[in-house]
Amino acid sequence: xxxxxxxxxxxxxxxxxxxxxxxxxxxxxxxxxxxxxxxxxxxxxxxxxxxxxxxxxxxxxxxxxxxxxxxxxxxxxxxxxxxxxxxxxxxxxxxxxxxxxxxxxxxxxxxxxxxxxxxxxxxxxxxxxxxxxxxxxxxxxxxxxxxxxxxxxxxxxxxxxxxxxxxxxxxxxxxxxxxxxxxxxxxxxxxxxxxxxxxxxxxxxxxxxxxxxxxxxxxxxxxxxxxxxxxxxxxxxxxxxxxxxxxxxxxxxxxxxxxxxxxxxxxxxxxxxxxxxxxxxxxxxxxxxxxxxxxxxxxxxxxxxxxxxxxxxxxxxxxxxxxxxxxxxxxxxxxxxxxxxxxxxxxxxxxxxxxxxxxxxxxxxxxxxxxxxxxxxxxxxxxxxxxxxxxxxxxxxxxxxxxxxxxxxxxxxxxxxxxxxxxxxxxxxxxxxxxxxxxxxxxxxxxxxxxxxxxxxxxxxxxxxxxxxxxxxxxxxxxxxxxxxxxxxxxxxxxxxxxxxxxxxxxxxxxxxxxxxxxxxxxxxxxxxxxxxxxxxxxxxxxxxxxxxxxxxxxxxxxxxxxxxxxxxxxxxxxxxxxxxxxxxxxxxxxxxxxxxxxxxxxxxxxxxxxxxxxxxxxxxxxxxxxxxxxxxxxxxxxxxxxxxxxxxxxxxxxxxxxxxxxxxxxxxxxxxxxxxxxxxxxxxxxxxxxxxxxxxxxxxxxxxxxxxxxxxxxxxxxxxxxxxxxxxxxxxxxxxxxxxxxxxxxxxxxxx
Numbered sequence: 001x002x003x004x005x006x007x008x009x010x011x012x013x014x015x016x017x018x019x020x021x022x023x024x025x026x027x028x029x030x031x032x033x034x035x036x037x038x039x040x041x042x043x044x045x046x047x048x049x050x051x052x053x054x055x056x057x058x059x060x061x062x063x064x065x066x067x068x069x070x071x072x073x074x075x076x077x078x079x080x081x082x083x084x085x086x087x088x089x090x091x092x093x094x095x096x097x098x099x100x101x102x103x104x105x106x107x108x109x110x111x112x113x114x115x116x117x118x119x120x121x122x123x124x125x126x127x128x129x130x131x132x133x134x135x136x137x138x139x140x141x142x143x144x145x146x147x148x149x150x151x152x153x154x155x156x157x158x159x160x161x162x163x164x165x166x167x168x169x170x171x172x173x174x175x176x177x178x179x180x181x182x183x184x185x186x187x188x189x190x191x192x193x194x195x196x197x198x199x200x201x202x203x204x205x206x207x208x209x210x211x212x213x214x215x216x217x218x219x220x221x222x223x224x225x226x227x228x229x230x231x232x233x234x235x236x237x238x239x240x241x242x243x244x245x246x247x248x249x250x251x252x253x254x255x256x257x258x259x260x261x262x263x264x265x266x267x268x269x270x271x272x273x274x275x276x277x278x279x280x281x282x283x284x285x286x287x288x289x290x291x292x293x294x295x296x297x298x299x300x301x302x303x304x305x306x307x308x309x310x311x312x313x314x315x316x317x318x319x320x321x322x323x324x325x326x327x328x329x330x331x332x333x334x335x336x337x338x339x340x341x342x343x344x345x346x347x348x349x350x351x352x353x354x355x356x357x358x359x360x361x362x363x364x365x366x367x368x369x370x371x372x373x374x375x376x377x378x379x380x381x382x383x384x385x386x387x388x389x390x391x392x393x394x395x396x397x398x399x400x401x402x403x404x405x406x407x408x409x410x411x412x413x414x415x416x417x418x419x420x421x422x423x424x425x426x427x428x429x430x431x432x433x434x435x436x437x438x439x440x441x442x443x444x445x446x447x448x449x450x451x452x453x454x455x456x457x458x459x460x461x462x463x464x465x466x467x468x469x470x471x472x473x474x475x476x477x478x479x480x481x482x483x484x485x486x487x488x489x490x491x492x493x494x495x496x497x498x499x500x501x502x503x504x505x506x507x508x509x510x511x512x513x514x515x516x517x518x519x520x521x522x523x524x525x526x527x528x529x530x531x532x533x534x535x536x537x538x539x540x541x542x543x544x545x546x547x548x549x550x551x552x553x554x555x556x557x558x559x560x561x562x563x564x565x566x567x568x569x570x571x572x573x574x575x576x577x578x579x580x581x582x583x584x585x586x587x588x589x590x591x592x593x594x595x596x597x598x599x600x601x602x603x604x605x606x607x608x609x610x611x612x613x614x615x616x617x618x619x620x621x622x623x624x625x626x627x628x629x630x631x632x633x634x635x636x637x638x639x640x641x642x643x644x645x646x647x648x649x650x651x652x653x654x655x656x657x658x659x660x661x662x663x664x665x666x667x668x669x670x671x672x673x674x675x676x677x678x679x680x681x682x683x684x685x686x687x688x689x690x691x692x693x694x695x696x697x698x699x700x701x702x703x704x705x706x707x708x709x710x711x712x713x714x715x716x717x718x719x720x721x722x723x724x725x726x727x728x729x730x731x732x733x734x735x736x737x738x739x740x741x742x743x744x745x746x747x748x749x750x751x752x753x
Contacts, residue, residue: 011079012079021049022040023048038053057085058168086168095196108146109144203221217245228261230261232258255277256280285304294348301341303339304337316366394475398432399431410447414460431443441471447460481609482506488525489529491523494614507613509615520573522571540572541608542555542557543584544556544576620753624654624749627745628743630742632646639685640683641734644681676689692724714745722736722737
């Protein structure tokens with residue numbers, strides 16, 4: 001098997017046969033350090049004797065040499081020493097080169113495991129090891145017959161042979177120094193391999209064809225330097241720059257015969273001239289769509305046809321080998337004719353496309369050689385703008401498809417009816433699934449060649465399937481409930497006094513007339529929600545609380561619902577407002593579900609998207625009646641009419657202000673009828689203080705239960721002017737007095753204005 005060796009070597013290479021004499025390094029150089037095992041240092045370190053045992057053959061020893069021992073430390077240079085077998089000797093007359101078969105055969109001695117080398121590509125040497133023919137082992141004749149595998153591109157001129165012979169175990173390098181058993185340098189020319197006989201198989205392939213549509217044709221031939229002369233029957237031909245130039249024969253001639261006479265020193269398998277038949281092609285056929293893909297059942301190629309083929313494509317049949325190829329389309333562009341050929345499944349790395357004219361006994365009129373390439377396995381990525389890549393095909397909106405690049409053309413996503421549709425705009429591909437599709441979708445791509453004029457650039461040259469399968473489902477994006485102001489997606493509507501609806505602004509508290517409490521409703525505008533946003537999973541909360549903050553649980557709503565685009569809105573009427581200044585809070589929240597929503601992980605958990613707060617009461621002044629039970633009043637009415645009033649009872653009317661939240665002011669104007677001194681108290685002078693009087697004044701009131709309700713309980717501090725209605729008639733008791741003190745009141749019956 002051929003071995004590649006670097007053209008340039010960093011270290012010198014010394015090759016010496018085992019058992020040979022010492023060789024000198026040259027230029028009075030010396031070996032630095034001890035010699036390798038088995039090697040012997042002589043002449044004061046300037047010569048090195050190779051080992052004497054065969055086991056050392058082929059072992060590479062690393063050396064360091066310098067101009068003198070003093071320079072070893074700083075100026076030493078690397079070198080290599082290799083023990084080889086005995087120098088091979090060829091019988092020059094036996095060397096044969098079989099060019100087309102890629103081998104050299106020769107007889108000689110010491111050939112076992114010997115090597116030959118020749119220049120290869122990329123500045124490297126190629127080499128191969130000798131294989132003895134089977135008859136050689138055990139034969140009495142000491143001559144050995146050896147076979148080496150070599151390049152099929154070696155020159156057929158023996159004088160130009162670059163092949164060199166090496167002994168067994170050699171390290172092949174361009175500048176290696178080879179020594180004989182006497183320690184003398186072997187000249188490279190003495191080891192050259194010059195073939196005595198060069199054998200070739202043919203100059204042209206068996207299916208050779210030439211296009212003569214231009215009046216002549218040029219056909220490359222193998223080993224042009226081995227041709228002494230050539231002639232063609234049916235036309236004229238000659239060698240021209242390593243090619244065979246053939247003049248177009250008469251119109252009816254479909255094949256010519258070329259007879260090659262070989263140069264001296266070159267032989268063929270059969271004696272005499274080498275005869276090759278060449279098919280005459282009169283229709284140029286040029287592939288223009290690039291290398292077709294192999295391993296697919298849908299491979300196509302576009303060929304450009306000229307001359308008579310362009311005028312009569314229907315009379316042509318196309319083949320790859322013996323398999324027929326269908327013409328899927330014929331296209332004319334700028335007076336040029338193109339044929340789209342369906343190659344079908346192609347497995348070979350190279351194919352020959354042949355055009356045959358029907359009705360002329362299968363005459364070949366055009367041939368094109370094509371190199372195929374491996375079909376890619378494209379994977380696409382779907383993106384919905386503003387969100388990371390998605391793993392499904394949305395049916396309610398378009399997604400962008402990012403397609404991989406393929407050399408020589410572009411991939412185009414093909415629509416699949418009933419599964420998904422495709423739109424392309426400004427070099428961006430969009431896909432949208434079919435709403436009725438079920439199961440998984442597989443993307444189908446077409447490969448199209450770039451750089452061709454339309455409609456050639458729109459021909460599908462191959463189709464591929466994306467290895468990924470995707471579900472077709474709805475893409476759900478959180479609807480902007482809280483940002484739509486002109487056409488809100490959700491709103492709370494109430495009617496005014498004239499019955500006209502108005503929108504309650506979200507956020508701030510809004511005062512609504514208590515009379516309009518039955519007109520308020522939550523409106524979810526399904527008709528305004530775009531279908532591209534998909535299904536909305538929302539949480540609706542409606543809380544109704546009394547003035548004191550107590551929840552009216554029977555009137556509250558806490559529901560989860562799915563909201564989709566529709567033709568009519570959904571309504572949720574607000575109920576359970578029973579008393580003035582009941583507070584209603586309406587909340588609308590997206591469910592934090594990242595598996596449902598695109599970008600759902602960015603939703604704030606529990607944070608409402610919209611919130612409305614309504615207060616059902618608009619009055620700012622309240623007048624109400626309450627019953628008061630003062631237990632610690634004191635009457636200031638002169639010496640005979642002053643004293644403590646332990647137990648009292650009466651009915652009061654109270655006028656106070658009300659804030660926006662419905663809470664009464666602490667201070668209010670009071671008037672009423674009170675019965676004082678029910679336990680029979682007496683004044684400091686011993687007079688009875690029991691009487692009924694009208695009172696007018698002010699009071700401080702703090703509700704302690706059921707605020708603003710009929711059963712309100714409050715503690716109070718009063719300051720009244722009293723006008724007696726009934727008295728005891730005792731002398732010295734004044735009909736007017738000032739009353740001051742606390743009380744407990746129960747009840748709150750009245751209204752706000």
